[in-house]
Amino acid sequence: MKFLVNPSKFNKIADYVFKPLLILSIILFALGLLFSFYLSPDDYQQGSTVRIMYVHVPSAWLALLTYAIMTLYSIAGLAFRIPFGFIINTAVAPIGAVFTLICIISGSLWGKPMWGTWWVWDARLTSVAILFIIYLIIIFMNLSFENRIVREKVVAIFVLVGSINLPIVKFSVDWWNTLHQPATISKLSKPSIDPSMMIPLIIMTFAFIMVGLAIAILRIKIEIISRKSNLI
Amino acid sequence: MSLRFQRLLLILLTLVIILSAVLLILYNTRENVSYFYTPSEIDKLDIVINETIRIGGFVENDSFNKISSNSFKFKITDEKASILVTFNGILPDLFREGQGAVIEGAFVNKDIFNATNVFAKHDENYMPASIKEDLKNTGYWNKKYK
Amino acid sequence: MIIVKDLSVDRLDKKIFEKVNLSLTSGNITILKGKNGSGKTTLLKAILNIIEPSFGSIYWKGKLLKKNLYDFYNHVTYISDKTSSLKKLTLKDNINIWKRFFCSNINNSQIETALKTLKLENYLNQKVGTLSLGETKKLEFLRLIIENKSVWILDEPLSNLDESSIELMKQTFEDHCAQEGSIIFSSHQNPGIYVTEEVNL
């Protein structure tokens, strides 16, 4: 577990794991697309428009997951003085932003046939939009500070302050009875989704995770090298 | 007031404030900040003519009739009260009797509600169309799963 | 009173200074010598607990500085190279603000004499922005006198001062040391002041 904290160990593990990860993600993506388009049935209500779910739901999960990882690492960076936390912060922010963008676009594409409008000002949609803008602010902050130490810590503080938005996104559906339907998978007792639709969803989620991990590894290695070389 | 005492005071203050804030917010969001009203809530409130509000509920079974090419009349209910709704415009393709819907509009008079737009609310269960057929002919078809 | 045991500070993984030892007791003066950018200001800030040293420790009155920081701050005045007086206000307002904000028990007559010695008495109703650089520097010394704390920590006090003012500074330093006060100041040229301890960075 040391590689989660120590840059040099991370590098060793990263070189070792990167190739298989890339191949795995390509396979999973192909499988996922195959399953979601051909092998999974239409929904009894929505017909084939439900297929957008196989992109929308994984990207939503990963957007929240990346932000949760960033919050954990900024706590590690600030409270326990682990410099690797700041590296993760700067490296993972764009990946989270891209996932949130995919989530918003696929959500509105799915909303047009289902709800009748591209965008409705509803609790969950607004909080995801706010999450996207918070990601953008983090990326801009990373670009606008010269002093590295100040930049790292201020970004970490902003991630922590922005993490108030995370529970709002998660529970916005239950607090305010909104147009967006309550969480399907969270009811672990009886997930109200049919197994035949569950499989492509899981495959696509893992495909997204693999792709995210691969890009994250690349960006973290770039960040480590750039820190060692110029030490601005 | 040494620096450490200030820090202690700050920690105490923050804990008390965060606790009361969370209690305050959770208590108040529970009941009434709602995106839409249910028909039974509407009856309790005094109806204000042509003030735009949103009503959410199920479309009552066999209350849906088509007046002309794009004007419809149906009832929204939540098993406790129901409201007659007139709407002219294009209905989303998910809109059917027994299906959840959120409508936005205003009361034209005491009991007719003229909706300006209709959102079909999709509940969270997904089931393949094929299973719906064999459930139907085996008679297990549950009324709610329309 | 202030003892610094082999302090070293590094910034962005570059060593600024290493193993610096310093001890200051009441009544004497310490000078920090070194060329520009050799870390004089960083050492002063480390003593003021603004910067975290990466190694070594600082003691105030025998106890670790971090433990009784408030007491340390009650006895210390810090003059940085920046002019801390408020440019938009007149000199009189500045003096009022300093006198009240620092709760100093100095009476007006002492301020009058200080103004006369610093030859600033006829600028009282003039906005500080209009004064020259040397005069605003002398204004900093006025704040030093108004606060009248026992330990003075000065950063480049003698830069851009004319001859007569430097003489004046030497005089105020000696008076302050006579009343059991102590001074640490940094300077890149050697001012020829009687110094009990010299630290080269």
Add this chain to the structure above:
Amino acid sequence: MKFFNKILFFYYREYKLNISGFQDILTNIIFFFVSIFIFIFSVGPNKETISVIGVAIVWTLLLLSSTLSLKKFYQDDFENGNLLIIHLNGFSYGFIAILKTFSHFLFVQIPFLLSIPIACILLNIESDKLMYLLVSFGIGSLTLSCLGSISSSMNLMNQRNFLLGSVIVMIFSVPIIIFSVGIINMEENFNSLINILFGILLIVFAINPWASGLCLKLSLENN
């Protein structure tokens, strides 16, 4: 007892600073009124539409004009070294943040509070809505000051684009806008919405000393 004198005289210093530079506060208010005129000219002077969207205009413009004066928070004191002197005078960083937030509230938000009735006359908002607007802005303005303190202390060392600070304030003030405009339009569950607004204020007020204090400490350390 000495400590309360210090706080008192800290505000004497802030008062002197702001009174001498009174035109800063006036420019904020003028910005507020000019943007109301722009809204009126763009929307057209018929009474009904203005009174419907009047409250929303007032609130958004108050938010925008309170992000104008972010530079005045810590930037000036940081540049001329006063922040360090205030800290050396015995105030911890979190405490400086609280004092500065209240001074920003006193010298920037209170003038806005006083200028709301005039704005309501311009936008012919009924008098009972004016009451709700004043109450909701009273709570909302302190929240905006706390957010302003957090965002301006984050951007102390950020020379390139200082606008990021106002974007941060605007992003975190979305819930404030939702609930305060909600208070004015939905009268029946009035006290519960006020409680929610008050809850948001408490959360932001509790976070402010820690976030701003840490940022101030960082900026002073790496100045």
